[in-house]
Structure formats: structure tokens, C-alpha cells
Amino acid sequence: xxxxxxxxxxxxxxxxxxxxxxxxxxxxxxxxxxxxxxxxxxxxxxxxxxxxxxxxxxxxxxxxxxxxxxxxxxxxxxxxxxxxxxxxxxxxxxxxxxxxxxxxxxxxxxxxxxxxxxxxxxxxxxxxxxxxxxxxxxxxxxxxxxxxxxxxxxxxxxxxxxxxxxxxxxxxxxxxxxxxxxxxxxxxxxxxxxxxxxxxxxxxxxxxxxxxxxxxxxxxxxxxxxxxxxxxxxxxxxxxxxxxxxxxxxxxxxxxxxxxxxxxxxxxxxxxxxxxxxxxxxxxxxxxxxxxxxxxxxxxxxxxxxxxxxxxxxxxxxxxxxxxxxxxxxxxxxxxxxxxxxxxxxxxxxxxxxxxx
Amino acid sequence: xxxxxxxxxxxxxxxxxxxxxxxxxxxxxxxxxxxxxxxxxxxxxxxxxxxxxxxxxxxxxxxxxxxxxxxxxxxxxxxxxxxxxxxxxxxxxxxxxxxxxxxxxxxxxxxxxxxxxxxxxxxxxxxxxxxxxxxxxxxxxxxxxxxxxxxxxxxxxxxxxxxxxxxxxxxxxxxxxxxxxxxxxxxxxxxxxxxxxxxxxxxxxxxxxxxxxxxxxxxxxxxxxxxxxxxxxxxxxxxxxxxxxxxxxxxxxxxxxxxxxxxxxxxxxxxxxxxxxxxxxxxxxxxxxxxxxxxxxxxxxxxxxxxxxxxxxxxxxxxxxxxxx
Ligand SMILES: Cc1ncc(C[n+]2csc(CCOP(=O)(O)OP(=O)(O)O)c2C)c(N)n1
Ligand SMILES: [Mg+2]
Numbered sequence: 001x002x003x004x005x006x007x008x009x010x011x012x013x014x015x016x017x018x019x020x021x022x023x024x025x026x027x028x029x030x031x032x033x034x035x036x037x038x039x040x041x042x043x044x045x046x047x048x049x050x051x052x053x054x055x056x057x058x059x060x061x062x063x064x065x066x067x068x069x070x071x072x073x074x075x076x077x078x079x080x081x082x083x084x085x086x087x088x089x090x091x092x093x094x095x096x097x098x099x100x101x102x103x104x105x106x107x108x109x110x111x112x113x114x115x116x117x118x119x120x121x122x123x124x125x126x127x128x129x130x131x132x133x134x135x136x137x138x139x140x141x142x143x144x145x146x147x148x149x150x151x152x153x154x155x156x157x158x159x160x161x162x163x164x165x166x167x168x169x170x171x172x173x174x175x176x177x178x179x180x181x182x183x184x185x186x187x188x189x190x191x192x193x194x195x196x197x198x199x200x201x202x203x204x205x206x207x208x209x210x211x212x213x214x215x216x217x218x219x220x221x222x223x224x225x226x227x228x229x230x231x232x233x234x235x236x237x238x239x240x241x242x243x244x245x246x247x248x249x250x251x252x253x254x255x256x257x258x259x260x261x262x263x264x265x266x267x268x269x270x271x272x273x274x275x276x277x278x279x280x281x282x283x284x285x286x287x288x289x290x291x292x293x294x295x296x297x298x299x300x301x302x303x304x305x306x307x308x309x310x311x312x313x314x315x316x317x318x319x320x321x322x323x324x325x326x327x328x329x330x331x332x333x334x335x336x337x338x339x340x341x342x343x344x345x346x347x348x349x350x351x352x353x354x355x356x357x
Numbered sequence: 358x359x360x361x362x363x364x365x366x367x368x369x370x371x372x373x374x375x376x377x378x379x380x381x382x383x384x385x386x387x388x389x390x391x392x393x394x395x396x397x398x399x400x401x402x403x404x405x406x407x408x409x410x411x412x413x414x415x416x417x418x419x420x421x422x423x424x425x426x427x428x429x430x431x432x433x434x435x436x437x438x439x440x441x442x443x444x445x446x447x448x449x450x451x452x453x454x455x456x457x458x459x460x461x462x463x464x465x466x467x468x469x470x471x472x473x474x475x476x477x478x479x480x481x482x483x484x485x486x487x488x489x490x491x492x493x494x495x496x497x498x499x500x501x502x503x504x505x506x507x508x509x510x511x512x513x514x515x516x517x518x519x520x521x522x523x524x525x526x527x528x529x530x531x532x533x534x535x536x537x538x539x540x541x542x543x544x545x546x547x548x549x550x551x552x553x554x555x556x557x558x559x560x561x562x563x564x565x566x567x568x569x570x571x572x573x574x575x576x577x578x579x580x581x582x583x584x585x586x587x588x589x590x591x592x593x594x595x596x597x598x599x600x601x602x603x604x605x606x607x608x609x610x611x612x613x614x615x616x617x618x619x620x621x622x623x624x625x626x627x628x629x630x631x632x633x634x635x636x637x638x639x640x641x642x643x644x645x646x647x648x649x650x651x652x653x654x655x656x657x658x659x660x661x662x663x664x665x666x667x668x669x670x671x672x673x674x675x676x677x678x679x680x681x682x
Binding site: 064 | 389390392393394395397415416417418419420421422445446449484485486487488622623652653654657658659660661662663664665667668670671674
């Protein structure tokens with residue numbers, strides 16, 4: 001008789017359904033009204049930032065940029081659940097993970113304008129620059145987790161990656177490493193159904209991406225990624241489980257990329273607009289808003305003042321980066337911990353002969 | 358009669374791929390977003406409609422396997438054209454290139470060969486994200502066993518790609534992003550080849566030889582024109598194998614050599630060429646060989662890119678320095 005070797009059935013968690021009905025029994029105890037409102041505000045701020053950067057890109061004031069519209073619940077629910085001394089390893093789309101962590105909007109905008117100055121104090125926030133080489137971030141996160149454990153710092157790490165990123169070798173190698181060494185790391189897979197033009201179905205024949213974690217011996221779960229309460233709960237549960245047994249956790253959050261991949265992308269080439277329309281109804285921000293209103297802790301007046309506040313914040317950030325300019329001499333300062341003679345010579349020559357004029 | 362078409366580099370490459378796919382059913386195109394999307398730069402645009410998803414294949418997002426599986430396809434008798442979305446992501450497939458694509462032929466004394474054309478956009482100047490502006494040609498050329506091609510015009514791009522499709526070796530086909538749509542040229546609309554391993558004498562002159570390729574080929578020609586300089590401008594078109602005889606011939610004539618590339622100065626293609634000139638025609642030189650390259654550190658975030666990439670000021674400064682010494 002053939003026996004089932006292992007069971008890959010993956011749990012899928014939802015706390016708040018598409019109509020904002022909430023299963024009260026699943027809401028984490030610590031999630032009080034104040035926190036709910038704060039998460040709601042972060043989600044709105046994230047979208048405002050995304051829309052502002054998009055507008056600035058169209059005006060030629062910042063460079064290529066990846067919008068996060070539609071994916072606010074994944075990023076806020078998870079980053080908000082982390083302790084502020086836990087590490088966050090973000091990617092090019094998870095701007096909100098940095099915003100929640102307290103990285104100033106000016107830094108974020110500076111990065112999109114194209115200046116390393118954006119990250120000149122990034123480690124103060126226990127986070128790293130947004131990683132662009134798809135998949136490579138997972139190995140760094142496993143390494144950070146190794147370091148935290150080795151140094152007996154009781155904190156954990158969360159690393160983000162898309163559905164597409166789980167096809168890279170680095171993803172498999174990182175979850176494997178984390179599993180072998182029992183590392184305090186959460187792999188947050190933000191499955192937005194697309195990797196530029198390539199659909200989720202083309203990335204893996206596996207029924208869920210979460211089950212990839214099972215093969216690495218990692219506790220893995222799927223959550224409704226447009227349900228910020230579920231994402232928050234899954235992350236808190238993961239942190240609790242890490243505290244109990246020190247083992248990594250993989251969370252696959254099911255969401256949808258409402259906008260373009262980046263400002264260089266034209267999604268009408270490869271997906272029908274109707275697909276996006278269907279997801280408008282599942283908008284994670286609307287979903288939480290309805291819940292807050294039904295709880296009578298949110299109203300139109302509060303909404304209006306929040307919108308004004310966010311507008312001011314993003315306009316201020318846009319203003320703040322106007323003065324960020326090239327200082328080409330500085331490019332040479334941090335190549336190494338010192339400036340080799342030959343590099344100094346390259347720099348001196350450029351300055352002396354006005355190559356930069 | 359040859360019919361001409363007006364083409365930028367993207368349309369020239371698209372046309373070349375179309376002709377090659379049509380000519381040989383062994384050829385397939387595979388990579389990230391090459392299908393419906395037509396590639397992020399539209400080089401493969403429309404090909405999936407004509408050749409179907411079995412020959413224009415959107416792969417999972419994994420560069421090592423894009424190159425590694427292409428090696429396997431070549432062993433199985435196909436002629437794969439993998440696309441790496443940006444040169445900066447080829448490093449994930451570097452092991453497959455260096456450890457296998459470059460060695461299969463010598464490993465088997467020629468019994469197994471790896472005909473494959475790995476296309477990738479390279480170099481900067483288009484204000485994009487980190488890793489999207491790399492110039493990795495020296496890294497690949499250093500391995501040996503991999504042919505490295507880098508056109509700077511629509512005409513050469515098409516002819517070299519067709520030549521690559523007719524070749525038996527693993528070929529890295531580097532496409533300068535900045536030149537994709539920068540200018541158009543009249544090119545033949547049918548099949549033609551540009552030889553691999555042969556430089557193009559893009560300009561003729563007497564006072565010095567400028568050896569260049571890729572994004573800088575055009576910058577050098579503009580600098581020379583704007584300043585009425587009498588120079589031989591050699592556009593390498595193929596980095597490895599290097600067209601040493603064309604270089605030596607010109608340098609022996611002018612007695613002065615300047616090498617200009619966008620890639621970092623140190624340990625680069627310029628160093629290789631300079632060494633060969635030093636070894637083979639030192640006594641024909643009127644002045645030391647000089648090099649212009651990007652600074653010797655990785656390409657910066659886009660805000661500073663104009664300061665990192667060598668500009669006409671820098672090229673002109675070196676021309677003068679060379680003439681004065
Ligand atoms: C190693 C690597 N290959 C290719 C790219 C180009 N690229 C950037 S994002 C992306 C798709 C990523 O999809 P996914 O992991 O699902 O994340 P999403 O962008 O949808 O958030 C690609 C192919 C890259 N940045 N890095
Ligand atoms: Mg995705």
C-alpha cells in the first residue's frame with residue numbers, strides 16, 4: 001500500500017471577509033481600537049505615497065518606481081506586528097514596510113529620485129535598503145537571523161518577496177538554510193498574482209507557494225492578503241511560534257497588484273482591465289474602513305482630516321527632495337573603508353579637469 | 358534587389374529574431390516577459406503571435422535555470438536564445454556560463470557543443486534602478502570559451518544576431534539599452550550577416566586611433582566630429598575574440614591609441630587592448646596608450662549616473678592629452 005509521505009495541505013486564514021464581517025474570536029487580543037486606526041492610517045499613507053511618487057515620476061522629478069497599490073494590507077499588517085527592534089528586509093515594492101518602521105518619507109523619496117543618501121542611516125531603523133535583485137534578499141534575511149541568534153539578541157527578522165521571487169534559487173536556499181539552523185525569520189511572500197507580465201501559474205505548478213516551505217521543514221500558512229487583520233494575526237502568531245521553538249515561518253499572503261509593475265510597465269499589454277476591476281471590490285483599505293465605521297471608531301470627519309494630513313506629508317516629502325542633488329565627489333568616499341591611491345587619482349583627475357562641468 | 362527598412366536597434370533585433378525563428382525550428386526564445394509582454398524593451402514584441410508559446414517561452418523568474426536549461430536544450434540539439442532581462446541579473450546565471458557554457462566543448466573535445474545566444478540589455482544612461490545599468494563584458498570575456506558581442510548600431514545589431522544564429526558557439530549578445538531607440542538607420546529587410554570577431558572602422562583619420570564599442574562608440578564619434586579631430590575610430594562590435602589585427606593595423610598607422618568604454622576602468626577591456634598594443638607595437642607608438650572608462654566602482658544610483666559614465670569632456674581631455682604627450 002502506498003502511504004502518504006507527508007501532508008501538504010496548507011491552512012488559509014481570514015479574519016475579516018470581503019464584506020468586512022469579522023470573526024471576533026480570531027482578532028489578536030492586543031489589537032485595540034487605537035492600533036486599528038493607526039494601521040488604517042498607515043495603509044492610506046502608503047497609497048498616498050504611491051500615488052504621489054507616480055505623479056512625480058510622470059513629471060520627470062523622480063526615476064522608475066514600483067507602486068504598491070492594492071498591497072497595503074500585506075505590508076502594514078506584517079510590519080506593524082513586528083517589534084521595532086526586529087529586522088525588516090524590504091524589496092522594491094514594500095515601501096510601506098519601511099514607512100511603518102518609521103523610515104522618513106524623505107528617505108524613501110530620495111531613493112526613488114536616485115540617491116544613495118536615502119539609505120545613509122537605514123540601519124538605525126533595523127532595516128536594509130529595498131533590494132532589487134529578485135530573491136537575493138531572502139538569503140540576507142536568513143543571515144541576519146543567524147546573526148541575531150548567534151549574538152543572543154532575542155529579535156526576529158521579516159523578509160518580503162513576491163510570487164515570482166519564489167522561483168529563484170536564492171529563495172529555496174534561504175528557506176532551507178533557515179530551516180536547518182532554526183532561525184528566527186519570517187518569509188512573507190506577497191503573492192500579487194503577477195511578476196511583471198508573467199502570471200502566478202507560470203511560476204510554479206505547486207498548488208500554493210506556501211507549501212514550498214513545507215519541503216524545507218518550515219511551518220507555512222496562507223492568509224488573505226487583503227485582510228489586514230489576518231496578516232497581522234499571522235505575523236503575530238509567527239513571532240509567538242518563533243519565541244516558543246525558534247523555528248522560521250513562511251506566510252503566503254494572497255493579494256493583487258492593482259497597478260502597473262513599475263512606471264516603465266504597460267499592463268494593458270498582458271492583462272484585461274476587467275481583472276483589475278474585480279479586485280477593486282476587494283480593496284484592502286475599503287475593507288478595513290467599513291469595519292472601523294461599523295465599530296463606530298471612524299467617521300467622515302476623521303477621514304477628511306486624515307486625507308489632508310497625508311496630502312501634507314507627501315507634499316512635504318516631495319518638497320524635501322527638491323534640494324537633493326548630485327555631489328559627484330562623494331561617490332568615491334564609500335567604495336571601501338579607505339580610498340586607494342589609484343581611486344583617489346581617478347577622483348582628483350575628474351575634479352581638476354572639469355569632467356563634471 | 359535589397360529592400361531597405363528604417364529601423365532603430367529594437368526593430369532591427371526584432372526583425373532579426375523573426376527571420377531566424379522562421380529559418381530554423383531549432384531556435385526558441387525564452388526568458389522573463391518575452392511572450393505576451395514582448396520583452397520589457399519590446400525586442401520580442403509580436404513574436405509569440407507568430408511563433409506561439411512553445412517557441413516564445415515565458416519562463417519562471419530564475420536566471421540560473423534560464424541559462425542552465427538553455428545549455429541542456431543545446432545538448433539536445435536545439436539552438437536556444439535565452440534572454441536575461443537586464444545584464445545585472447546575468448550574475449545569477451554566471452556559474453552556468455563560466456562552469457558549463459564555456460567548457461562543454463573543451464570538456465568533450467568538441468563532441469558536445471553549446472550553440473546558444475544569450476541576449477541581455479547592458480550599460481546605463483537611461484535613469485533606471487540599481488543593477489539595470491551594468492557593463493559586464495569584461496567579466497564574460499575573461500572566462501574564455503564564450504563569445505561576447507556588443508553592437509552599437511541597428512545595422513550591426515541585426516547582422517550580428519543573424520550571424521550568431523548561424524554559429525555553433527555560446528554567444529553573449531549585449532545590447533546597450535541607451536542605443537535601443539536612440540537613432541534609426543536604413544538596413545536591409547532580409548537576411549544578412551555581420552562577421553563576429555571583426556571590428557568596424559567607423560571613422561578614418563590620421564592622428565590617433567580610438568578603440569571603442571557599445572554606448573561609447575557613438576559618444577566618441579560625436580566628440581571627434583564636434584572637434585574636427587582626425588582619428589581612426591574602431592568600433593569593436595565583438596569584444597571576445599578581440600580583433601587584434603584591426604587594432605594593430607590602425608595603431609601602427611597613427612602611432613597613438615586611446616581606448617574608450619563605459620565599463621569601469623580597472624581590470625577592463627581597455628587593459629586588455631592596451632597590453633596587446635604594448636606587447637606587439639610598442640615601438641610604433643608616439644605616446645603611451647591611454648584609457649577612458651567609468652570610475653573603478655559599481656555604477657551608482659541613477660541620480661549620479663551622468664557623473665559616473667564617461668562623457669565627451671573626459672574623452673576630449675584624453676584625446677588632447679594623448680596628442681600632447
Ligand atoms: C534577479 C532579477 N531578475 C529579474 C528582475 C527584473 N524584475 C524586477 S521585478 C520582477 C518581477 C518580480 O515579481 P514578483 O516576485 O512576483 O514581485 P512583484 O514585482 O510582483 O512585487 C522582475 C522580473 C530583477 N529585478 N531581479
Ligand atoms: Mg508578484
